[in-house]
Amino acid sequence: MNNLLIVDGMALLFRHFFATSLHKNYMKxxxxxxxxxxxxFVRHVVSAIHDTDAHHVIVCWDMGAKTFRNEIDPNYKAHRPAPQDELIPQFDMVQEISRQLGFHNIGIQNFEADDVIGTLAHTLDxxxxxxxxxxxxxxLQILDEHIEVWLIKKGFNIYNKYDKTRFIEEYQIQPKQLIDVKAFMGDTADGYPGVKGIGEKTAFKLIQTYGSVECVLEHIEELPKGQQNKINGAADALKLSHQLAAIHTEVPLKLDEIxxxxxxxxxxxxxxxxxxxxELKVAKNFIAKL
Incomplete structure (x- = not known):
């Protein structure tokens, strides 16, 4: 099978912006x-194409701050600060340059890049x-037999690489069950609550034992009294968090065109x-050495 590289475009843009803006190095x-x-972004994608021996490249983008998740919960990501002034002009620039470099760009209104990535991976697996x-x-919830997720760790080519086998060995659950774990523990970065007092360790233990949020609720009498009280007192938050944690894998895409x-x-x-x-001098010098 040919290798398909799918890139979370905004993740790369933000990461490399903050890595250099820390020292006020905006490369104007x-x-x-x-x-x-x-x-x-350019340096990272070019490196990734080499590292993955990619025959196909897709870059997925967020299209604005609001998505269907804000209709479920208006507070979703609402606490995040506005982007720095130096970052704002780079949003349009990076997508135009990505297009000119020959990468296929996809962004769908009302969905996050994660949803587009999940749909592509699910459909093309x-x-x-x-x-x-x-x-x-x-x-990591989208991992499957032919889907790997490479989490950026350092620089342009150091990753924490996950396939389905490694995930199961490490966490003792199936990738899809990560949604249930996130429902219990919540996500402060995305702004959904989970169950107050249930942390990552306990959330994983609950899903390793019972398999799903639904099964935990069915067997709640088996849990320590303290956990019972926390979960029973956060039933609505648990349901909401489960909805928000799940990556949508049925985004309407023009697959033949893609x-x-x-x-x-x-x-x-x-x-x-x-x-x-x-005038991307640093990126040009990097590419010229390949």
Missing amino acids: NSEGVPTNGVQG GTYDIKVISGDRDL ISEMPYSVDLQSMIDICNQY
């Missing part, structure tokens, strides 16, 4: 527009060997020309 072009996040690159551990446009072949000179056009 001649017009004074910051390019630091874009340059890191078994047809391609799929590598997903992101910093979001929530994506399959026809996702093949990729490296053209180093074209990459260098595009880097020159946008």
Whole structure:
């Protein structure tokens, strides 16, 4: 099977923006527009194509702050601060450069990039060997026989690599059951509550023992009294968190169009020309050494 690389575009943009903005290194072009996040994105995707020996490349994007999850819970991600001024002009720039570099870009209104990634992986599993690159551990729930998730760890090519076998050995649950774990423990970064007083260790133990939120509730009398009280007192929050934790795998996509446009072949000179056009000096110097 051919290798398909699916990239969480915003995860890379944000990661490399903050890695250099910490030292006020915004890599501004001649017009004074910051390019630091874009340059890191380009370097990372080019490295990932090499590391995964990708024959096909898709970059998935978030399309605005609001998604269907905000209709379920208006507080979902509502606490997150506005992006820095230096990052804002890079949102459009990175997607345009990604397109010009020949990567197939996908972003669907009302859905997060994770949902698009999950739908693509779910639909194309078994047809391609799929590598997903992101910093979001929530994506571990989509692991399957031909789907790996490479969590960004350091730099441009150091990852915490998960396949289905490693996940099961490490956590003693199936990847899909991560949704149930997240329902109990909640997620402060995404702003959903879970069950107050149930942490990660207890959440995993409950799902390892009972298999699902539903089965925990069916056997709640078997739990220590303290856990019973916490869970019974947070029934609505538990249900809500389960809905929010699940990656949607049925996003409406034009699959035939995607399959026809996702093949990729490296053209180093074209990459260098595009880097020159946008004054991406650091990215160009990196590519020129390949």
